[in-house]
Every structure is written in structure tokens, then in C-alpha cells.
Amino acid sequence: MKDESITEKIEILISENIRLKNRNAELLKQLGITKSWTGIRESILIPKLKERYGVEGHCLYSAIATKIGDIVKENIGVAKFTEINESNYEYAKELAIALVDTFCKFEWPHLKKLKIGWNKF
Missing domain, CATH: 1.20.5 (Single alpha-helices involved in coiled-coils or other helix-helix interfaces)
Known part of the structure; x- marks a missing residue:
């Protein structure tokens, strides 16, 4: 029963x-x-990072996406992610893709070390 x-x-x-x-x-x-930073981050950047480096490490992917976002904000001259909208979306998206593609060309030794530690549990 x-x-x-x-x-x-x-x-x-x-x-x-x-x-x-x-x-x-x-x-x-x-x-x-949606034409927003969240759309770029969640539908482009994080999936590209997962594809390149594996599924484990979402919190690190999130941190990298935020850092890329900071570069994008600085480049287009806005202070907040919410200011990435329809008027500057395409440029922000192209820049973010270029940055994440460049990042993904390299190995990520720190992530490899972390994954070894994660797999011990």
C-alpha cells in the first residue's frame, strides 16, 4: 500500500x-x-556558453553573460540593462554575439577545475 x-x-x-x-x-x-537584454542573455549567450563548455556551470555562464552585458552597456552608452530596447537591440545583440564567440574560442581552465570538484560530490 x-x-x-x-x-x-x-x-x-x-x-x-x-x-x-x-x-x-x-x-x-x-x-x-523580446528585444531586450534578457532576450539576448537567455536565448543567445547562455545557450552558446552551455554548448561550448557543457551543461554544468550555469552560475558561471550567468556571470560571464553579465560581464558581456556590462561591456555592451558601456559601448552603447546606457547605464542599465533595461535601457537595451528596440532602438539599440540589434547593435547590442551583434556586439554580445561577437564577444561571446570570441570568449568561446578559448579554453576555460578555471571551469575545468571547478567541474572536477563538482563531480566529486
């Missing part, structure tokens, strides 16, 4: 997890459509 109850709960959690993953993917696509 208890095993059936646990099994049912696990099945419910698995189906809920699948539903949430699908919803998350849907929202991520919508972010890519």
Missing part, C-alpha cells in the same frame, strides 16, 4: 516536472523574441 502511494506520488512529480520543463522552454523561446 505504501509503495503504491509512493509510486503514484513519484509519477505525479515526474509528470509535473515534464510539464514545467516544457513551459520553461516555451517561455525561453518567448524571451528570445
Whole structure:
């Protein structure tokens, strides 16, 4: 009886997890459509970093995307990420892509060391 109850709960959690993953993917696509820094960051930069360096390390990818964003802000002359909008979006996107592509040409020794540590747990 208890095993059936646990099994049912696990099945419910698995189906809920699948539903949430699908919803998350849907929202991520919508972010890519918006002409904002968040759209650039979440639909272009972080996926490129994941593709190049692997799935582990999302917090580091986020930090790199923020640093790239700081360079983009400085270049286009805005103070906040929210000031990246339809009027400067294309330029900001092109610059961010160029920066992340340049970054991805290099190995990331620090990340390799961290991954070794993460895999020990």
C-alpha cells in the first residue's frame, strides 16, 4: 500500500516536472523574441556558453553573460540593462554575439577545475 502511494506520488512529480520543463522552454523561446537584454542573455549567450563548455556551470555562464552585458552597456552608452530596447537591440545583440564567440574560442581552465570538484560530490 505504501509503495503504491509512493509510486503514484513519484509519477505525479515526474509528470509535473515534464510539464514545467516544457513551459520553461516555451517561455525561453518567448524571451528570445523580446528585444531586450534578457532576450539576448537567455536565448543567445547562455545557450552558446552551455554548448561550448557543457551543461554544468550555469552560475558561471550567468556571470560571464553579465560581464558581456556590462561591456555592451558601456559601448552603447546606457547605464542599465533595461535601457537595451528596440532602438539599440540589434547593435547590442551583434556586439554580445561577437564577444561571446570570441570568449568561446578559448579554453576555460578555471571551469575545468571547478567541474572536477563538482563531480566529486
